[in-house]
Amino acid sequence: MNLLRRNDLIMLAFGIVVFAVLQGLMEEGIIGSFWKLNLMLIGINIIMSVSLNLINGYTGQFSLGHAGFMAVGAYVGVVLTTNFHVPFLGALLAGGAAAGFLGFLIGLPTLRLRGDYLAIATLGLGEIIRIVIMNIEYVGGAAGFRNIPHYTNFAWVFFIMLFTLFFIKNFVNSSHGRACIAIRENEIAAEAMGVNTTKYKIMAFTIGAAFAGIAGGLFAHNYYIISPASFTFMQSFIFLIMVVLGGLGSITGGIAGAFFVTFISAALANWPEYRMIIFALLLILLMFYRPQGLFGYVEITNMGIFRKILKRGGTA
Amino acid sequence: MELSQQLLQQLINGISLGSIYALIALGYTMIYGIIKLINFAHGDIYMVGAYVGFFAITQAQVSILPALLISMVVTGLLGMLVEKLAYKPLRHAPRISILITAIGVSFFLEYASMYFVSPTPRTFPEVIDNVAFHVGDLVINGQQLLILGITVVLMAILTYIVQKTKLGKAMRAASFDTETAQLMGVNADQVISFTFVIGSSLAAVAGVLVGVYYNSIDPLMGIMPGLKAFVAAVLGGIGILPGAVVGGLVLGVIEALVSGFISSTFRDAAAFAILILVLLFKPSGLFGKNTNEKV
Amino acid sequence: MAAELMRVEDVSEVFGGLKAVSDFNFYINKGELVGLIGPNGAGKTTVFNLFTGVYQPTTGTITFNGKSIVGLKPYQITQRGIARTFQNIRLFSELSVLDNVKIAYHCHVKYGLLETVLRMGRYFQEEKEIEEESMKLLSVFKLDDKADEMAKNLPYGAQRRLEIARALAAKPKLLLLDEPAAGMNPQETKELMDMIRWIRKEFGLTVLLIEHDMNLVMGICERIYVLEYGMVIASGHPEEIKKNPEVIRAYLGGGA
Numbered sequence: 001m002n003l004l005r006r007n008d009l010i011m012l013a014f015g016i017v018v019f020a021v022l023q024g025l026m027e028e029g030i031i032g033s034f035w036k037l038n039l040m041l042i043g044i045n046i047i048m049s050v051s052l053n054l055i056n057g058y059t060g061q062f063s064l065g066h067a068g069f070m071a072v073g074a075y076v077g078v079v080l081t082t083n084f085h086v087p088f089l090g091a092l093l094a095g096g097a098a099a100g101f102l103g104f105l106i107g108l109p110t111l112r113l114r115g116d117y118l119a120i121a122t123l124g125l126g127e128i129i130r131i132v133i134m135n136i137e138y139v140g141g142a143a144g145f146r147n148i149p150h151y152t153n154f155a156w157v158f159f160i161m162l163f164t165l166f167f168i169k170n171f172v173n174s175s176h177g178r179a180c181i182a183i184r185e186n187e188i189a190a191e192a193m194g195v196n197t198t199k200y201k202i203m204a205f206t207i208g209a210a211f212a213g214i215a216g217g218l219f220a221h222n223y224y225i226i227s228p229a230s231f232t233f234m235q236s237f238i239f240l241i242m243v244v245l246g247g248l249g250s251i252t253g254g255i256a257g258a259f260f261v262t263f264i265s266a267a268l269a270n271w272p273e274y275r276m277i278i279f280a281l282l283l284i285l286l287m288f289y290r291p292q293g294l295f296g297y298v299e300i301t302n303m304g305i306f307r308k309i310l311k312r313g314g315t316a
Numbered sequence: 317m318e319l320s321q322q323l324l325q326q327l328i329n330g331i332s333l334g335s336i337y338a339l340i341a342l343g344y345t346m347i348y349g350i351i352k353l354i355n356f357a358h359g360d361i362y363m364v365g366a367y368v369g370f371f372a373i374t375q376a377q378v379s380i381l382p383a384l385l386i387s388m389v390v391t392g393l394l395g396m397l398v399e400k401l402a403y404k405p406l407r408h409a410p411r412i413s414i415l416i417t418a419i420g421v422s423f424f425l426e427y428a429s430m431y432f433v434s435p436t437p438r439t440f441p442e443v444i445d446n447v448a449f450h451v452g453d454l455v456i457n458g459q460q461l462l463i464l465g466i467t468v469v470l471m472a473i474l475t476y477i478v479q480k481t482k483l484g485k486a487m488r489a490a491s492f493d494t495e496t497a498q499l500m501g502v503n504a505d506q507v508i509s510f511t512f513v514i515g516s517s518l519a520a521v522a523g524v525l526v527g528v529y530y531n532s533i534d535p536l537m538g539i540m541p542g543l544k545a546f547v548a549a550v551l552g553g554i555g556i557l558p559g560a561v562v563g564g565l566v567l568g569v570i571e572a573l574v575s576g577f578i579s580s581t582f583r584d585a586a587a588f589a590i591l592i593l594v595l596l597f598k599p600s601g602l603f604g605k606n607t608n609e610k611v
Numbered sequence: 612m613a614a615e616l617m618r619v620e621d622v623s624e625v626f627g628g629l630k631a632v633s634d635f636n637f638y639i640n641k642g643e644l645v646g647l648i649g650p651n652g653a654g655k656t657t658v659f660n661l662f663t664g665v666y667q668p669t670t671g672t673i674t675f676n677g678k679s680i681v682g683l684k685p686y687q688i689t690q691r692g693i694a695r696t697f698q699n700i701r702l703f704s705e706l707s708v709l710d711n712v713k714i715a716y717h718c719h720v721k722y723g724l725l726e727t728v729l730r731m732g733r734y735f736q737e738e739k740e741i742e743e744e745s746m747k748l749l750s751v752f753k754l755d756d757k758a759d760e761m762a763k764n765l766p767y768g769a770q771r772r773l774e775i776a777r778a779l780a781a782k783p784k785l786l787l788l789d790e791p792a793a794g795m796n797p798q799e800t801k802e803l804m805d806m807i808r809w810i811r812k813e814f815g816l817t818v819l820l821i822e823h824d825m826n827l828v829m830g831i832c833e834r835i836y837v838l839e840y841g842m843v844i845a846s847g848h849p850e851e852i853k854k855n856p857e858v859i860r861a862y863l864g865g866g867a
Contacts (some may be wrong), residue, residue, distance in 0.1 A: 005730065062412060109596050116354045116415050120546060121595050124588030131585040142581075167728045174727040174734065175713075175720040175741070182714045185703035192663060192697075194689035194718035194781050203724075234539075237419060244416055273435075276427035283420030284402055291413045297705065 007301075008166070015162045023154060036154065038266040040222060043157035044215050045258035047164045049242035050251055051211035056240070057248035058172055059204040060184025061111060062119040065126030066212050066239045069099040071231035072129060073213025074220035075139055078148045081221065088151040092160070092217040099213025100206045102129070107205035111198065123233050134228040144227030145220075152222040160218060164211050169251055171207065180204050184249070241279050245286060247293030252300040257293070321453050326576040327569060332460040332529065334568020335467040339522035340545030341552070341560035342474065343395075343515025349491035349555035350511050352411060356418040357398060358519060359542015360425035365391040365520025366440075366533045367433060373441050380443040380528070384466070387524050388517035395516025396509050404505070422542075429535040437534035440527035459529045470521060471561060474514070478557065483510055491555060540584065544571075547591040553601025562602065616641045616785055616817050617662075622671030624657055624841075631657045632841040635671070639785070644811055644818045646828040649838035650861060655821045656698055658838070659787050662819075663695050664688040676784065690718045694783035696774040698790050698821075704763035708754055708773055711762050712745040715780035745780065751810070752776040768799045772806075779814060788820040792827050800824060804831050829853065837861065 022039060025031045031039065048066060055063045073095035080086040080094055110121045134142045171177050179200045182190035191197050220226045242261045247253025261279070268275040286293065340362055347355045368390045372383040402421050406414045447458040478484040489497040490507045498504050526541070527533045548567045552559025567587060574586040594601060619637040623630060632654045639645050647655050660666045662673065664685040673680050680688050694715075703711050720741070722733040749755040752772040757765060762773060771791060778786060791807070792800045804827055811818050822828045828835060829849045837845040837858050845855045852858055 008730065062415070110592070113595055113599065115411055117550075117595055117599065119415065120354065120543075120550070121592050123543070124547075124591045128585050128588050128592075131581065135579070135581055170728045170730055171724075174738070175717050175722070176724060176727055178710065178714045179717050181706065181710075182703055182717075185705055186701050188665075189697065189701035189703065190714070191685040192689060192695055192701075193715040193777065194686050194694075195714070196684075196686045237423075240416075240419070273427045273431045276423050277431065280420045280423035280427065284417050284424070287409070287413045287417045287420070288405055291409060 011166075011301075012162070015158075019155070019158045022158075026154065035266070037222075038262060040152065040154055040157045040218075041266075042259055042262045043154075043161045044219050044222075045239070045242060045262050046161050046255050047211055047215040047218070048239045049246065049258040050164060050168050050254040051208040051215070052239050053243045053246075053248065053251070053254040054168055054172070054180070055204050055208040056243055057250065057254075058177065058184060059180040059201060061201055061205065062115060063122040063205070063208070064119045064233065064236050064240060065106075065122035065124075065129075066208070067231040067233065067235035068126030068129035069103055069209040069212035070216035070219065070235075071133060071228065072099040072102055073216030074226055074231070075133055075145065075216075076213070077217030078145050078220045078226065079139060081149055081151065082145070082147055088156070088221065091221075092214050095217040096210040096214035099216065100210030103209025104202060104206045107202040107209075111201040111205060123236065126231075126233055126236055130228045130231050133231075140227070142228060144225045144229075146225045148220060148224055148226065150221065150224070152218050157218055160214060164214075165251060165255075168207075168211075172251075176200070176203070181249075238279075241283060244293055245282060247295035247297070249297045250293070250295040250299055252298070253293050253295030256295060318453075322576065323573075325454055326572040328454065328456055328460065329576075330569030330572030331565060332463050332568070333572060334548075334565035335463050336522045336526055336529070336564075337541065337545050337548045337568050338561045338564025339467060339470065339518045339525075340541060341548040341564045342557060343519045344546050345549040345552070345554055345557060345560040346487075346491075346511050346515045348549065350487065350494070350508055351403065351407070351414075353403065353414050353418060354546060355515075356415070356542070357421040357425055358515070359538035359540075359545065360422050360429075361391060361395050361398070361516045361538070362519035362523040362526075362541060363533070363535060363538030364394055364425060364429065364523070365516075366523030366527045366537065367429065367438075368520065369524030370438055370440060370527060370533060373443060380462075380524075383443070384521055384524050387520040391520035391523075392513040392517035395512040395519075399508060399512040404508075422539075426535055426538070433535065435535060437532045440531045440533055442531075443528055459525075463525050463529060466521060466525065470518060474518070474557070477514070483507070487511060544584075544587045547587050547594075550591060550601055551594050553604030556601070556603045559601055559603040614641050615639075616643075617673070617675045619662075619674075620672045622661060622668045622673060624654075624661060624666055625669045630841055632661065635661075635841075635843060637836060637843075639817055639819060641784075641817055642811070642815070644807070644831060644833050645820075646832035646835040647819060647821045647838065648823070648825075648828055648835060653838040654841040655838055656789060657841070659695060659789055659821065662688075662787060663693060686718070689781055689783070692782075692784035693787065694778040694781040694785075695787035696771075696778050696789055696791060698793065700770050700774055702762040702770055702773060702777070704761070706762060707759050708749065708762055708765065709742075709745055709758040711773060711777050712748055712780045713741055715777045716741045716744070717781075719782060748776050748780055751813075752806070768795055771795065771803075775806075775810075779810065779816075783816070785817045785819065788818065788822075790821055790823060792822060792824045800827055803827070807831060 026036050048070065052063065052066045055061050076098040077091040077095035080091040081088060106125050110118060110125065113121055133139060139145050179190065179195040182193065182195055183197050183200060187197055238261065242257035243254060245260060246257025264278065265275055340358065343358050344355060347353060365387045369383045369387040372378050372386045398421055402417050403414060406417055444458050444462060449456045478487060486497065486502045486507045487510065489500065489502055490504055494504055544567060545564065548563035549560045551567060552563030567590065570586055570590065571583050575583045615638055617639045619635060622632060622635040624632040635658065647658060649655055657666065661668050664683050668681060675691060675693065680691060703714065720737060722737055726732040726734045746755055746758065749758055752775065754769060754773055754776065762770065765773060775788065775791065792803055795803060807818060808831055810816060832849060834847065835849055835852045836843055837852060839861045844857045844861060845852055
């Protein structure tokens with residue numbers, strides 16, 4: 001058991017080293033402002049894809065409304081910091097709580113639906129969220145919300161991302177996480193083994209939505225203005241691409257997917273058509289040859305050298 | 317204008333729009349009926365149809381009816397090609413894999429079109445005289461009549477094909493139970509191809525008609541109508557042909573009423589709200605019946 | 612006499628006008644091993660689905676351990692102490708053999724969400740116990756050397772054993788086995804019989820099984836219910852059942 005704690009500490013130390021190196025490179029100007037912005041986006045997208053993976057990959061509930069929850073977190077966050085001068089952390093948590101609560105409310109009725117029906121219903125709900133925001137004059141409507149204080153920096157993004165990874169990793173490696181995975185594998189058998197399937201679907205959905213909300217807060221405070229146009233279902237599709245490319249049911253995969261998609265998007269920023277054509281072809285080819293995604297259900301901590309360093313690493 | 321008149325006017329607008337949804341929804345529902353796939357790319361097939369019609373009219377200088385036919389043929393073949401290349405290899409894969417593939421195909425069609433025809437919207441040429449018929453205070457314009465006329469004709473042809481021809485019977489058999497139909501000598505591959513051809517060519521007609529109606533087309537025009545046509549198909553009961561038509565018309569009318577009496581920004585939200593209400597309270601749709609997984 | 616564990620009175624199940632089970636009466640005592648047999652489509656699996664909350668009885672009462680379980684959801688019934696296997700195997704096929712068993716400990720886990728994500732308190736202790744108990748259970752079913760293999764890669768007989776092991780991990784009082792010997796050869800069936808006898812003794816279980824294999828049922832069951840068209844046509848000791856003309860007629864056809 002102490003081995004597991006030790007592994008967490010090793011991972012934490014590794015994370016801090018990565019942070020220090022990146023931060024140093026930024027301060028030295030070796031990583032310029034364009035890539036600095038994209039590193040932050042990668043961090044935010046990792047939170048989005050890993051939290052979406054909890055719903056889609058681990059619990060097997062196909063959600064296409066993740067951008068909607070991000071929008072809720074973003075708007076609650078900016079209203080609190082801009083209009084009420086709430087401290088940043090408080091605003092982030094409130095945004096996460098609001099998104100989580102909405103996820104809970106939405107999940108309660110919709111998670112009875114299966115497969116493609118759930119996908120379409122969540123897509124619709126995400127759009128409804130966006131359209132409602134667009135019609136609230138208080139937050140600037142379609143024109144967007146202005147004068148947001150610039151609170152987000154690389155440290156905030158990195159450490160909240162690290163916390164998200166630990167949270168989700170610990171969750172899926174527990175009896176609660178196994179209950180979610182059992183639902184994905186065979187809902188009827190899961191129920192017969194004593195898993196309250198409704199409860200765990202909603203739990204996964206709520207946790208996923210809450211982290212999307214926090215990511216939304218981080219995202220919003222990185223800009224002077226945000227508008228509902230940043231949170232369309234096309235954006236939800238992008239998060240889905242990250243999860244599917246990386247691996248449905250793998251945290252490593254979620255990280256890799258977020259990294260890859262954000263990186264390609266940045267590198268091809270001037271040729272947006274190519275970017276989407278590449279993603280589209282990748283999605284199709286992946287479904288043909290490796291439908292479980294690059295990492296499938298595997299975690300990097302269970303591979304070769306990592307396994308040696310970590311002894312019996314956190315099993316997925 | 318009085319309230320009742322305004323209501324009637326919105327009804328007319330709604331039915332025109334609803335006919336378009338119905339044409340796209342028919343393809344959705346036929347494809348779902350036969351391979352249980354929400355063909356996310358169907359809306360983009362419709363977009364391609366609009367562009368084919370546009371180029372037929374502007375480049376080949378043909379009039380509206382030949383343009384419709386050209387668009388139906390080209391787009392029908394495209395639909396068949398998409399099925400053969402992208403969906404057929406995954407016929408026995410989990411449904412989510414095929415759904416993700418369909419999302420991929422959808423993106424591919426959108427952005428490949430953007431690459432070839434540029435993202436800028438094109439102005440659709442005026443193909444019929446801009447006439448308007450006044451009935452009291454109500455206005456029905458030529459485009460609306462064209463849409464209604466063509467929709468009715470196509471529905472009649474489709475009904476004939478599905479009810480009377482051998483291929484139509486094979487389609488119905490396959491959508492009821494593909495495996496049994498195959499045992500009875502139905503060539504499933506052929507039937508699926510045929511379904512994609514018909515569904516795609518109906519979408520192509522919808523695309524051209526929308527171009528005529530709204531005068532503007534662009535590579536991303538298929539996303540929203542595609543989703544809404546799916547809503548229409550679910551509303552009517554997915555897999556049921558008359559359901560798709562009724563669903564499309566109902567959705568069109570509701571949208572027209574919402575934009576006319578509440579606000580046009582809530583138009584899209586209304587469609588999604590209907591979808592969610594239907595899925596929650598009658599997931600089998602207006603004309604469907606419920607089924608449960610056997611334990 | 613041993614205490615009664617489950618009593619079912621006048622249960623009927625109607626599916627759209629069709630009576631799948633009618634006026635079903637049944638009891639099982641603690642520690643008993645009872646068989647439920649009948650021709651295909653007689654309603655045996657429907658009975659299991661009624662016992663486990665997958666279906667709700669149209670009429671009638673089901674009491675388990677002195678309390679009614681009518682209206683409870685399947686997971687609640689599992690928590691009350693009834694676990695089952697499925698006629699068509701329902702393993703978590705993409706998961707390891709070990710994880711399949713671990714999942715079934717779910718309702719006995721006490722640590723909460725906070726302890727999970729912060730890795731505090733009871734988490735480590737309980738996870739360790741679950742792992743040890745799961746391995747012990749797997750070794751009973753001769754699956755311990757396959758603990759890390761994916762469930763779908765096991766041979767058929769091993770999958771059936773794993774399903775039983777998984778059901779036992781839920782620590783049931785009553786174990787329902789739906790055709791446990793289906794698809795097994797005579798040798799495997801014989802081993803299965805020994806194993807069922809053994810686990811009943813070892814875990815202090817009560818067992819109800821559905822089976823087509825007459826040898827298995829007659830060999831190990833103390834009492835047998837025979838279903839036909841959703842009705843009990845005979846019940847009693849194996850010897851009585853063997854001689855019952857109604858049963859012979861139902862199984863062999865004709866007017867014996």
